[in-house]
Amino acid sequence: MLITIVAFVLVFLAITLVHEGGHLLFAKRCGIRVHEFGIGYGPTLFKFTFHNTLYKVNLIPILGYVAIAGLETEDPREKETPESEKYYNKSPFAKFISILAGPLMNLFLGFLVFAVIFMFSGVPAGISNEIATITPGSPAAKAGLMPGDLLLSINRQTFKDPLSAIKIIHQSAGKTLTLAVARDGKTLTFKAAPLLNKKMKVGLLGFSLKPISKMVSPLSAIYIAFKETLGLTLTIIILFGKLLLGKFALSDLAGPIGIAQITGQSAQMGFASFMQFLAFFSINVAVFNLLPIPALDGGRLVFILIEAIRKKPINIELENKIHYFSFLAFLGLIAVVTVNDLVRIFR
Numbered sequence: 001m002l003i004t005i006v007a008f009v010l011v012f013l014a015i016t017l018v019h020e021g022g023h024l025l026f027a028k029r030c031g032i033r034v035h036e037f038g039i040g041y042g043p044t045l046f047k048f049t050f051h052n053t054l055y056k057v058n059l060i061p062i063l064g065y066v067a068i069a070g071l072e073t074e075d076p077r078e079k080e081t082p083e084s085e086k087y088y089n090k091s092p093f094a095k096f097i098s099i100l101a102g103p104l105m106n107l108f109l110g111f112l113v114f115a116v117i118f119m120f121s122g123v124p125a126g127i128s129n130e131i132a133t134i135t136p137g138s139p140a141a142k143a144g145l146m147p148g149d150l151l152l153s154i155n156r157q158t159f160k161d162p163l164s165a166i167k168i169i170h171q172s173a174g175k176t177l178t179l180a181v182a183r184d185g186k187t188l189t190f191k192a193a194p195l196l197n198k199k200m201k202v203g204l205l206g207f208s209l210k211p212i213s214k215m216v217s218p219l220s221a222i223y224i225a226f227k228e229t230l231g232l233t234l235t236i237i238i239l240f241g242k243l244l245l246g247k248f249a250l251s252d253l254a255g256p257i258g259i260a261q262i263t264g265q266s267a268q269m270g271f272a273s274f275m276q277f278l279a280f281f282s283i284n285v286a287v288f289n290l291l292p293i294p295a296l297d298g299g300r301l302v303f304i305l306i307e308a309i310r311k312k313p314i315n316i317e318l319e320n321k322i323h324y325f326s327f328l329a330f331l332g333l334i335a336v337v338t339v340n341d342l343v344r345i346f347r
């Protein structure tokens with residue numbers, strides 16, 4: 001539980017710093033004043049002002065915010081801000097860059113983390129026969145399998161490729177399997193029946209095998225990291241499209257609790273696994289924020305494009321109202337997926 005909480009906080013803190021930092025940096029570069037840059041919520045631990053921006057670190061170190069002049073028209077600091085430094089008085093290009101910078105920085109974070117991992121830990125090159133993690137309450141856990149066990153055979157059938165063993169498990173839902181493993185120099189046998197995953201339509205015992213990596217040159221690592229980032233981005237876009245078309249249900253989404261669980265599991269698998277999840281999640285946040293939905297950065301970008309086509313600014317108060325009601329709907333969606341997370345946990 002402690003590992004999960006710490007890992008969850010670190011992931012969200014890193015992604016927030018990069019995302020909101022992107023908005024902050026590029027807004028200032030475009031001549032837009034930023035009233036406040038905050039990390040976390042709740043009581044303020046410490047704060048300071050630098051170049052007309054109040055920087056705050058708050059007690060609960062999850063998420064963050066950036067208050068850009070001209071976006072929050074009811075902010076009392078707006079009266080002290082010159083009109084030339086307000087968001088709504090800037091060119092569409094300046095607005096576009098300041099909003100796009102957040103998601104782009106998340107994309108860059110994902111790419112950078114992948115590149116560093118591949119340089120120092122190597123690139124994925126398959127899986128070994130060593131059990132890396134066991135899902136609590138799963139058939140594997142109930143049978144007595146443990147992380148570190150070396151899978152030797154299934155039903156006395158040995159295999160050259162661990163993927164062949166996984167295939168046998170996937171095709172044996174509801175059937176009792178005899179697994180032989182090596183542990184501390186001894187060969188032990190366990191019996192377990194894979195549970196049918198109705199959505200994936202495969203049998204699962206509830207364990208994962210340790211991945212294998214191979215070392216590559218720094219240039220190759222950067223190239224592979226770029227391909228990984230691009231491939232993940234396209235995959236996430238396709239999955240969001242399927243969700244909108246109804247090919248996925250809301251129950252398939254993970255909310256804050258589900259994300260925390262996955263974060264904790266990745267942290268328990270080792271530092272490289274944790275960093276890979278950070279990269280993966282950062283790219284997810286980037287793509288999600290670019291969706292053309294009000295309350296997200298993508299929604300802001302749509303309004304900017306409409307302004308560029310009309311060659312006339314859109315009333316910022318009207319735009320803010322649209323974002324506000326969309327944000328309320330978004331909170332409702334988060335509540336639904338959080339309930340789904342709790343249902344999955346108790347099941």
